Amino acid sequence: MHRFLLAVLRRDLTLAARRRGDWLIAQFFFVMVASLFPLGVGPEPEMLARIGPGVLWVAATLASLLSLTRLFADDHHDGSLEHMVLSPEPTVLLVLGKSIAHWLIYGVPLLLIAPVLGIQFHLSWEAIMVLELSLLLGTPILSLLGSVGAALTLGLRGGGVLLTLLILPLYIPALIFGAGAVDGVMAGTGAEAHLSLLGAFMVLSLMIAPWIAAAALRVSLE
Amino acid sequence: MHRFLLAVLRRDLTLAARRRGDWLIAQFFFVMVASLFPLGVGPEPEMLARIGPGVLWVAATLASLLSLTRLFADDHHDGSLEHMVLSPEPTVLLVLGKSIAHWLIYGVPLLLIAPVLGIQFHLSWEAIMVLELSLLLGTPILSLLGSVGAALTLGLRGGGVLLTLLILPLYIPALIFGAGAVDGVMAGTGAEAHLSLLGAFMVLSLMIAPWIAAAALRVSLE
Amino acid sequence: MNLYTYASPANFYVLAGKLIPWFSWGAGLLAVWGLYISFFLAPTDFQQSEAYRIIFIHVPAAWMSMFIYLVMAFWGAIGLAFNTRLSFMMARALAPTGALFTFIALWTGALWGKPMWGAWWVWDARLTSELILLFLYVGIIALWAAIDDVRRGDRAGSLLTLIGAINVPIIYFSVKWWNTLHQGSSINLMKAPSMAAIMLQGMLVMAIAAWFYTIAVALVRVRRIILERERQTDWAKAILENE
Amino acid sequence: MEWASWSDFWHMAGYGLYVWGSFGVTAAGVLIEVILLKRAGADTRRRLKRMQQWATSLEGEGQ
Amino acid sequence: MPDALLSVHDLACARGERLLFKGMNFGLGKGELLLVQGGNGQGKTSLLRLLTGLARPEEGEVRWRGESIRRVGEAYHGEMCYLGHANGVKDDLNPVENLRFADGMHGRAFDQTRAVATLERLGLSRCLDLPCRVLSFGQRRRVALAALLLAGATLWILDEPLTGLDVHAVVLMEGLIRNHLTAGGMVVATTHQALNLDGVAVQRLLVGNVAIPALM
Amino acid sequence: MPDALLSVHDLACARGERLLFKGMNFGLGKGELLLVQGGNGQGKTSLLRLLTGLARPEEGEVRWRGESIRRVGEAYHGEMCYLGHANGVKDDLNPVENLRFADGMHGRAFDQTRAVATLERLGLSRCLDLPCRVLSFGQRRRVALAALLLAGATLWILDEPLTGLDVHAVVLMEGLIRNHLTAGGMVVATTHQALNLDGVAVQRLLVGNVAIPALM
Numbered sequence A, B: 001m002h003r004f005l006l007a008v009l010r011r012d013l014t015l016a017a018r019r020r021g022d023w024l025i026a027q028f029f030f031v032m033v034a035s036l037f038p039l040g041v042g043p044e045p046e047m048l049a050r051i052g053p054g055v056l057w058v059a060a061t062l063a064s065l066l067s068l069t070r071l072f073a074d075d076h077h078d079g080s081l082e083h084m085v086l087s088p089e090p091t092v093l094l095v096l097g098k099s100i101a102h103w104l105i106y107g108v109p110l111l112l113i114a115p116v117l118g119i120q121f122h123l124s125w126e127a128i129m130v131l132e133l134s135l136l137l138g139t140p141i142l143s144l145l146g147s148v149g150a151a152l153t154l155g156l157r158g159g160g161v162l163l164t165l166l167i168l169p170l171y172i173p174a175l176i177f178g179a180g181a182v183d184g185v186m187a188g189t190g191a192e193a194h195l196s197l198l199g200a201f202m203v204l205s206l207m208i209a210p211w212i213a214a215a216a217l218r219v220s221l222e
Numbered sequence C: 001m002n003l004y005t006y007a008s009p010a011n012f013y014v015l016a017g018k019l020i021p022w023f024s025w026g027a028g029l030l031a032v033w034g035l036y037i038s039f040f041l042a043p044t045d046f047q048q049s050e051a052y053r054i055i056f057i058h059v060p061a062a063w064m065s066m067f068i069y070l071v072m073a074f075w076g077a078i079g080l081a082f083n084t085r086l087s088f089m090m091a092r093a094l095a096p097t098g099a100l101f102t103f104i105a106l107w108t109g110a111l112w113g114k115p116m117w118g119a120w121w122v123w124d125a126r127l128t129s130e131l132i133l134l135f136l137y138v139g140i141i142a143l144w145a146a147i148d149d150v151r152r153g154d155r156a157g158s159l160l161t162l163i164g165a166i167n168v169p170i171i172y173f174s175v176k177w178w179n180t181l182h183q184g185s186s187i188n189l190m191k192a193p194s195m196a197a198i199m200l201q202g203m204l205v206m207a208i209a210a211w212f213y214t215i216a217v218a219l220v221r222v223r224r225i226i227l228e229r230e231r232q233t234d235w236a237k238a239i240l241e242n243e
Numbered sequence D: 001m002e003w004a005s006w007s008d009f010w011h012m013a014g015y016g017l018y019v020w021g022s023f024g025v026t027a028a029g030v031l032i033e034v035i036l037l038k039r040a041g042a043d044t045r046r047r048l049k050r051m052q053q054w055a056t057s058l059e060g061e062g063q
Numbered sequence E, F: 001m002p003d004a005l006l007s008v009h010d011l012a013c014a015r016g017e018r019l020l021f022k023g024m025n026f027g028l029g030k031g032e033l034l035l036v037q038g039g040n041g042q043g044k045t046s047l048l049r050l051l052t053g054l055a056r057p058e059e060g061e062v063r064w065r066g067e068s069i070r071r072v073g074e075a076y077h078g079e080m081c082y083l084g085h086a087n088g089v090k091d092d093l094n095p096v097e098n099l100r101f102a103d104g105m106h107g108r109a110f111d112q113t114r115a116v117a118t119l120e121r122l123g124l125s126r127c128l129d130l131p132c133r134v135l136s137f138g139q140r141r142r143v144a145l146a147a148l149l150l151a152g153a154t155l156w157i158l159d160e161p162l163t164g165l166d167v168h169a170v171v172l173m174e175g176l177i178r179n180h181l182t183a184g185g186m187v188v189a190t191t192h193q194a195l196n197l198d199g200v201a202v203q204r205l206l207v208g209n210v211a212i213p214a215l216m
Ligand code: HEM
Pocket: C055, C058, C059, C062, C063, C105, C106, C107, C108, C109, C110, C112, C113, C114, C116, C117, C126, C127, C128, C130, C131, C171, C172, C182, C183, C184, C185, C186, C187
């Protein structure tokens, strides 16, 4: 069971490494969206600092959301998803492994880039630290909830946008708490309350999402 | 030739009508992204009015960008793109027809929704009118440039994000002029200059993009 | 005759047919009564003047939007657990009406907010979570529309309904958990009602009318769904020929 | 009775737009739902009948 | 090859670093069938894509009525119809609509009764109003064949037209090819299955170095 | 069916509004081959997906060693291997890597020399380090067959395993099936092509109402 989880992880990481393009591009998308806003909104520093946390959170959400479409789609398309579901291990583990791999591939790099973009928005160091912490707690939620959405919309044409529609509403609380934490630290009201809500949300999705996604996957393959 | 263009248009519109889901969902995505920002950024009205035009432009860009991925991909996948390219009419017309259809399906509805979202961002009526005008000029640019990107990235895995990466830099001028026009009218400096630049950009892309896209399409099919 | 016989679509079709007129007429009469209270019995509010009359639509609609969602989640869970076809059909029959009430709650709230708070829309917790509810409804309906295979659609939609159900308590308690612009709960089983008895009565009558309406509409819809799915069976063929 | 006249009633102390906007859209929403429901019901039944006729005409034909 | 409409001159094809074939020459006239044979991965599909003009040859050229297909381009496309490993059938449309748009794309007027007749002839009478998405593998292939029949092209280029077809459909297809050839059409086809085409002028072309026993 | 490992009881399958078959019963024991036959769109693929447990039957059930496959679930999957219309081959990996991950998914240790030997036996020695994306249609199918061979499952469920294979590969495949059966394995397969399987116990199952002439 342990071995199976590792095999899934290793497989997805290898595939991502083989297609380094995909992987890099999601990070570029993050940088790009975060940089478009100063263009659309104008360059005043204090305004940028105000909207910075929100924009970075939204950009991170969109960047890793877009890659979610392909969480199961590629494997479904070439038939290997059926093979994996028909393997002698429980489907929950498969889903969990794929969610973790998704987070490692698309979530973690965002954490590394975010501070740089934070500087661009004139955020203070303290705000950047909290931003990091909130993204650390928030991005796994997206990968986990996303696995549910990806499983539900598997094989549907236009599944990508449908996925977004299904997942974003569920994800909005994370977005609010995450950006709220950074705002809180900037306004001096503290970030603990927001961060602990975010943490609770993460644990909750870790415990529920894989099961629902596994059920959804079996339904979608029928 | 005329007949062919109409046939392409009619075909794509029928397909869109058959999959009303896809079509609606892109519009919802627009609403959703535009609504995420106030959540991330906080609810103060004068701040929202400041960032409103920028956010709406970026949201419209993202919404119609996402649908661009499938401009040729579906037809490529089931083999019908090859059939259309092998038809006795020039490929430029095919590309032009598909760009126009894309604009009708994904661009025009954005124009209808944008005013409602503008109210949500506390924009004035005048600003909303200019926003509309700028989107009217700007969204076709996206469909046209997008056809080049979609043709270039056809069949590449992760083409969606690559497409974004290729198209966004080209599209940034439109974004700046468009959001700038609305900002101008709100700041009282007028919008004409921005709007006429936007118009010129549109005419330019109408004249160049289909040719490049047709060439790119042939290369991608090889 | 026991309840179980009605779990079969054939019997339920007939039963629903009998119930629909009762609920429709009930809804109509209750709505007339409720509107009479709303406009002619309830007095002018000393703070909000006449604008408060929106409450007679807003609150029942907001309640319905949440209740219907919970009922859908309930039917979905039953269907997933026991594989009963009828419960999935019920869930499907309820969704559009739920979305309609959510939309009405948002719309009337916005129309109320403009005179009271000076803004059509603010991003406070309750308003946001109600908007999310609308998105959830639309998402579920869109998912159903996107999946052609009914069995797959039933299950996929129910799974989505289930995880979305977390949102309902958030909407309800948002005014308590967060300090918001929106009014707190005034109906509390423990406390005496903090509003005039006649207003409360009007809201309740309108809420019951909304319930009756929902049931009537859902039954009509579920009958159509049953007929469509059971068209291969003899009883459905017989009904089609006679109707 | 609260209202001095009908015009008072429609005026709603200056809040007519909001109050009638709320009740009006609700009524319209309900009306549209009922109409759509009627139409969908009729459509489905017509379609099912047609399909049934095809089925009987195809019977025994095999493929 | 005096009256060859389609001719190939010193054609070479490379994929990646591998040269699949070179110095290939042949001509095909009216009423002739070219059966391209060879083991898996020997370059049959690659050759067919060169013939359609979708891919560019490494060397040499393909000519239609004596002119390079690069030059005549769209005129050639008006007389040629290609069916590849993918079907070119839209999943969201039903078979009849698929045929309608195929006609539209080629600038032909659509004749509904003829389209329905063709589909019925191919055994799809029960699927006329189902979206192609739900059809079986073989049924979708049949829809693609119906489009081929309606195209009325002179030259058919068929890549494994028989994959997924059942025995009856294979027999039907053999009949259709025979009729097309007798009516002066031309066919280039690959297949790994036995084809029964008595009384037809068949040229065989072996691509690659894997010997293939004669199947027919 | 006394010693049937795989058995099917009153199975019914519906797709959309259409009932494809109902009241199907059969049992399959060690060393037996079940050849599922039927015209296009009669429900062969649908039946195979029911047997794997990917789809749910409308009525009836599939049993493995006397227990419903819904209940035994993963234990059944350990003894069964499915090959559908799609290959389950990752385009970005080369054939050897594909086999490595197929083994990983099934919790088996990977034996590189054995994997290479199997690929070579299937005629892929020139493609070992090419990404599967560039392989031909038939070559990709062969990679999928290699994974099947390495899985070491008792029950093979094969949906048209011969599509796209050339003549030599078809002969090879026949040999492999024969060996598997002699070693006590079981095979459920569909195909529209002729199979030469002398000396093997073949059950035939006709799905749907289109008669199929015996091909072998
Ligand atoms: C778009 C904006 C609004 C939304 C989405 C919304 C949503 C809701 C919801 C979901 C409820 C029912 C929850 C419960 O029973 O506790 C509710 C109740 C209520 N709303 Fe709103 N509302 C909005 C705007 C307003 C405005 C502007 C006012 C008045 C100034 C208002 C006044 C009330 C009142 C008085 C209740 C009843 C509370 C009770 O008695 O329980 N709402 N609203």
